[in-house]
Amino acid sequence: xxxxxxxxxxxxxxxxxxxxxxxxxxxxxxxxxxxxxxxxxxxxxxxxxxxxxxxxxxxxxxxxxxxxxxxxxxxxxxxxxxxxxxxxxxxxxxxxxxxxxxxxxxxxxxxxxxxxxxxxxxxxxxxxxxxxxxxxxxxxxxxxxxxxxxxxxxxxxxxxxxxxxxxxxxxxxxxxxxxxxxxxxxxxxxxxxxxxxxxxxxxxxxxxxxxxxxxxxxxxxxxxxxxxxxxxxxxxxxxxxxxxxxxxxxxxxxxxxxxxxxxxxxxxxxxxxxxxxxxxxxxxxxxxxxxxxxxx
Amino acid sequence: xxxxxxxxxxxxxxxxxxxxxxxxxxxxxxxxxxxxxxxxxxxxxxxxxxxxxxxxxxxxxxxxxxxxxxxxxxxxxxxxxxxxxxxxxxxxxxxxxxxxxxxxxxxxxxxxxxxxxxxxxxxxxxxxxxxxxxxxxxxxxxxxxxxxxxxxxxxxxxxxxxxxxxxxxxxxxxxxxxxxxxxxxxxxxxxxxxxxxxxxxxxxxxxxxxxxxxxxxxxxxxxxxxxxxxxxxxxxxxxxxxxxxxxxxxxxxxxxxxxxxxxxxxxxxxxxxxxxxxxxxxxxxxxx
Numbered sequence: 380x381x382x383x384x385x386x387x388x389x390x391x392x393x394x395x396x397x398x399x400x401x402x403x404x405x406x407x408x409x410x411x412x413x414x415x416x417x418x419x420x421x422x423x424x425x426x427x428x429x430x431x432x433x434x435x436x437x438x439x440x441x442x443x444x445x446x447x448x449x450x451x452x453x454x455x456x457x458x459x460x461x462x463x464x465x466x467x468x469x470x471x472x473x474x475x476x477x478x479x480x481x482x483x484x485x486x487x488x489x490x491x492x493x494x495x496x497x498x499x500x501x502x503x504x505x506x507x508x509x510x511x512x513x514x515x516x517x518x519x520x521x522x523x524x525x526x527x528x529x530x531x532x533x534x535x536x537x538x539x540x541x542x543x544x545x546x547x548x549x550x551x552x553x554x555x556x557x558x559x560x561x562x563x564x565x566x567x568x569x570x571x572x573x574x575x576x577x578x579x580x581x582x583x584x585x586x587x588x589x590x591x592x593x594x595x596x597x598x599x600x601x602x603x604x605x606x607x608x609x610x611x612x613x614x615x616x617x618x619x620x621x622x623x624x625x626x627x628x629x630x631x632x633x634x635x636x637x638x639x640x641x642x643x644x645x646x647x648x649x650x651x652x653x654x655x656x657x658x659x660x661x662x663x664x665x666x667x668x669x670x671x672x673x674x675x
Numbered sequence: 676x677x678x679x680x681x682x683x684x685x686x687x688x689x690x691x692x693x694x695x696x697x698x699x700x701x702x703x704x705x706x707x708x709x710x711x712x713x714x715x716x717x718x719x720x721x722x723x724x725x726x727x728x729x730x731x732x733x734x735x736x737x738x739x740x741x742x743x744x745x746x747x748x749x750x751x752x753x754x755x756x757x758x759x760x761x762x763x764x765x766x767x768x769x770x771x772x773x774x775x776x777x778x779x780x781x782x783x784x785x786x787x788x789x790x791x792x793x794x795x796x797x798x799x800x801x802x803x804x805x806x807x808x809x810x811x812x813x814x815x816x817x818x819x820x821x822x823x824x825x826x827x828x829x830x831x832x833x834x835x836x837x838x839x840x841x842x843x844x845x846x847x848x849x850x851x852x853x854x855x856x857x858x859x860x861x862x863x864x865x866x867x868x869x870x871x872x873x874x875x876x877x878x879x880x881x882x883x884x885x886x887x888x889x890x891x892x893x894x895x896x897x898x899x900x901x902x903x904x905x906x907x908x909x910x911x912x913x914x915x916x917x918x919x920x921x922x923x924x925x926x927x928x929x930x931x932x933x934x935x936x937x938x939x940x941x942x943x944x945x946x947x948x949x950x951x952x953x954x955x956x957x958x959x960x961x962x963x
Binding site for chain 2 (some may be wrong): 427
């Protein structure tokens with residue numbers, strides 16, 4: 380895998396306040412990389428530095444191994460914080476400016492406006508757009524150069540549920556094209572649905588990073604329910620891998636010592652004469668992991 | 676060219692820029708040509724028209740001098756407004772996020788500044804040329820036309836000398852003076868805009884610097900350090916295209932003979948310094 384972005388010991392200080400503290404990260408091609416953290420954890424500051432609007436106090440970063448990254452930066456599509464455009468100009472005119480900056484042919488403008496469903500309003504002034512439309516125009520600008528990398532900072536901020544759904548579907552469709560996406564959000568469910576990798580920041584420090592798949596692996600726990608839970612309790616402890624049992628709002632949360640399949644449990648309980656009305660495998664969510672790490 | 680194209684796209688849709696540009700295009704000829712015709716000073720029961728040129732050479736100077744004040748303030752204001760607006764709307768940040776390097780961004784603004792200056796100079800050249808035609812004449816038959824023009828506008832009876840066609844180039848170097856003087860003013864406006872980042876604050880600083888330098892000059896004069904003022908920025912800019920001599924004005928405006936090369940060199944040095952410090956500021960600071 381080739382490395383798209385490498386961050387080495389990046390630090391940003393605002394006076395005596397350290398917003399990002401000695402951060403090192405590596406993002407590989409094809410990753411959908413989620414940067415998580417509570418408000419003020421340094422997510423936007425980190426993205427601001429790698430997009431050259433903030434000067435690092437210490438450390439360095441490189442896009443595709445080029446620490447200057449001047450030409451590579453034009454290939455990156457980005458949304459940082461709120462959508463920003465020239466208010467008096469139309470969406471189309473604004474994208475003309477972006478296309479000139481990125482060195483992209485004007486014919487791409489219609490294409491991206493169609494993709495984000497803004498083609499009907501392309502000649503309306505940016506100031507007349509709703510927040511959802513502004514956010515979609517920002518995504519259109521980010522997609523203009525058909526970038527290999529997308530950097531999205533809180534892309535669903537301020538959107539209504541329908542807007543969030545549309546934006547998420549757009550991002551997922553882009554990710555399916557094999558593009559590298561770096562996305563910061565505090566909506567963990569969203570990150571869990573979209574990302575392949577994650578990093579958790581707090582007070583500007585990297586607390587944990589890894590593959591989402593590793594978090595979502597089984598905890599060897601199942602939630603069981605039947606028409607006779609007392610009998611279920613007495614029989615389940617005869618299972619060779621049984622470890623512990625606890626009540627969970629009228630249902631039974633069973634932990635096993637080894638990896639057990641749901642079908643095996645169902646078969647075992649059936650052999651004991653118990654019919655299960657519920658059999659759910661419990662997995663750790665990103666939210667569980669996040670809250671546990673943040674609490675430390 | 677691509678950088679200029681970007682700047683052109685930004686300004687062409689900006690209503691305020693259009694309003695200021697139209698003001699400039701309309702008011703400049705009115706001021707540069709009609710002001711000398713209408714502005715008179717009563718002395719000993721007679722009206723003197725101090726800025727009324729009676730030769731082509733004097734017309735170049737009169738138009739350049741009057742236009743320079745107009746450009747100094749109005750066009751500097753447009754430049755400040757354009758740069759600070761980018762900070763106000765945070766579009767400077769978006770341009771960088773979109774992949775424009777800081778060097779490209781700054782270059783684009785310098786090119787825009789030079790383009791405004793170039794077009795302003797060209798416009799002043801045209802007005803100077805027309806003004807010269809109005810205020811002077813080449814053939815005896817035209818003299819009557821000019822006299823009629825002046826009489827129509829303010830009832831002024833003027834003796835107009837006839838001249839050879841070659842006199843058009845006399846005093847044309849005042850246009851070059853205009854260019855250099857405003858190069859200094861624009862580069863100061865450029866620095867102030869990047870320094871303040873807010874329109875009103877930048878304009879206050881710009882005019883504040885101008886006024887405080889004038890006060891400083893008086894203090895220096897009083898304390899026998901008058902020679903220092905020649906090296907101060909706005910004074911040097913003004914010396915490139917100097918004020919007319921008040922005593923000479925009574926006998927009609929005349930163009931200064933030669934270029935003040937010291938003022939020209941000082942103005943160019945200051946212009947380069949202001950651009951250099953703008954670059955330093957733009958690269959050192961975060962773009963928030």
